[in-house]
Amino acid sequence: MVSLPQGFPAGAAIPDVVVELGEVFARAGHDLSLVGGPVRDLFLGRTSPDLDFTTDATPDQITAAVEGWADAHWDIGRAFGTIGIRRGEHTLEVTTYRSEAYDATSRKPTVQFGQSLAQDLVRRDFTVNAMALQLPSFELVDPHGGVRDLHAKVLRTPATAEESFSDDPLRMMRAARFASQLGLKVAEPVWSAMSGMAERLRIVSAERIQAELVKLICGADPRAGIDVMVETGLADIVLPEVPALKLTDDEHRRHKDVYQHSLQVMEQAAELETDSDGPVPRPDFVLRFAALMHDVGKPKTRRFESGGGVSFRHHDVVGAKLTRKRMQALKFDKESIRAVTLLVELHMRFYGYGDQGWSDSAVRRYVTDAGDQLDRLHRLTRSDVTTRNRKKATRLAHAYDDLETRISELREKEELAKIRPHLNGEQIMQILDLPPGPQVGRAYKFLLEHRMEHGPMDEEAAVALLRQWAEEQF
Incomplete structure (x- = not known):
């Protein structure tokens, strides 16, 4: 690692390979800058998993410059000006300065190569990602105040938000994701543009939206990201079942706010994730997403009873079907869909155990039906207790403690996982x-x-x- 000079946070450093690549390009007569997320993460004290560079060299000139230095290189996206490079254990991406825009009805950008670093930076999504570290001089280029916005924890765009989101509507999802991952507050002009342009997200492919949603759910504060999506209208396009949870609240406040309850369950489930050597390593998308979606069947099953109560019979089964349909629309893989929908379907199975007790047969069925999702189901069920009634919460916790004890005892005697x-x-x-x-x-x-x-x-x-x-x- 190479330490950065004064002006950067104490201890900030970059891999040797970054400096080496800068020297390679300098010898070839080209500019090169580390750009975007890796530069942002230097100021956050984080190590970026990606090493992205921008240059005035064309794709052909990039490959010529690294010939003999790189262990391998390939056309990762030549049409977009990007060349992939492998040097030792490092994978690098170098992209020609770009200036791009999206057609009003297209999912793909019309790419034009730019002429300067400044032109490249202004087309990037947010100011915190519109910084560059010129190589090998280590000069920071920050024309849009990215460092300032990081310190202020605010998310702004280099150009107008309308221009930025018109260029790539997926950036609206990234704004919500950065609220979750980095704790950034969306600036008012950005928020306003997101609210006004949410419908434009429909032209973005399901696969790209899915990738952003997974990163958001796995962020440090997924509740903040989901709130941004719901309040700006993005969730109406991407995940309409979640804002629909607000409709289960009636004017007489006869039951809890299901939307806020679902966010709290998601938070509590995340707190029960384990370290990397545990059964549910954090961050666990399946557990968190199941927690968010576990009650999405309630709007369709809500019934007002004659005594003034409200019921949601079979909302677990209905919710599992809605969740499966939504995940299929977002092009999730079959295994993720199976795991999440199974958890949604089983999340109510435990209730009543504390009042009635279960036979050994019922315990066996619980374990068998949960299958490989039992550890997640334990955590989801415990997280689903958000009551302020401490006595009730304690009773449910003790009941689930007892159930887990019985499962352990039966598992030891009968090898339940292999029934x-x-x-x-x-x-x-x-x-x-x-x-x-x-x-x-x-x-x-x-x-x-x-x-x-x-x-x-x-x-x-x-x-x-x-x-x-x-x-x-x-």
């Missing part, structure tokens, strides 16, 4: 002299249900049980 029927399919076919087919499936399901209900039994008893069932069925 299978007493006999497998081949044994069933051999004992009953059946060919493969639906009858074998029915027999397997019967044995599994019996195992869940009554616990393990030896093979001899299982064979007798199977024969008795088959006589009654066949």
Whole structure:
């Protein structure tokens, strides 16, 4: 690492490879600057995972300059002026100065190469990302007050917000993301432009929106990011089920604000994440997103009862369907969709345990239905308690403590994670002299249900049980 000169925060340093690349370009007669997030992070005391550079060199000149120095280089986005470079363990991206704009109906920018660093910086999303460190001189270029805005914790745009968001509407999502990740407050002109231009987000691809949403949810303060999305109208486009939670609050205040409750549950779930060696390492998108979405079925299931109460029967099942549909629209992978929707569907399963108690069979079903999401379900269920009634909260916490203890005891005795029927399919076919087919499936399901209900039994008893069932069925 190379330490930066006076004027930068104490201890600020950059990798040796950054200085080396600056010297390579200088020898070739080209300007080179570290730009954007890596420069911003120097002032935040963070190490940026990305190393992005901008230069006056064209893509062909970039590849010529690094020939012999780079271990490899490739056209990561030549049409956009970007060349990828690998040097040792470092992956670098160098982009020609750009000036770009989006057509009013297009998802892709019309790229034009710029002529200067100043022209490149003014087209960037926010002032905190419109700073450059010229190499190898280490001169900071900050024409739009990015350092000042970082200290003030405010998010502004280099050009007008309308111009910036017209160039790339996804920047509105980034504003919400930076509220979550960096704790920045959106400046009024930026907020106003976001509110007025939210509909333009519809032209952005679902994949790009998904990537920003994941970063927002995994930020240090996801509640702040979601609030920005909801209050500016971005959530109406991206995640309409969340602002709809506000509609469950009625003028008589007969039940809690479901929107604020959901944000609190998300916060509490994040607090229960583990270190990297634990079962739910932070930040965990699946747990946090399930917490945010767990009650989205309530607006569609709200009913006012004759006694003045409000009910939301089956909101867990309805919410799981709504969540699946939304995640599919945002092009999430199948495994993430399965995990989140399962948690939403099961988040109410625990309630009533403290009042009624569960049989061992019910505990087995709880574990089996949760499957590989049990550790997340534990945390989601505990996070779903936001009542101010301390006695009620304590009672629910003790009840869940008891449930987890019973799960541990049964798991130790019965290996709950590996619950299978007493006999497998081949044994069933051999004992009953059946060919493969639906009858074998029915027999397997019967044995599994019996195992869940009554616990393990030896093979001899299982064979007798199977024969008795088959006589009654066949």
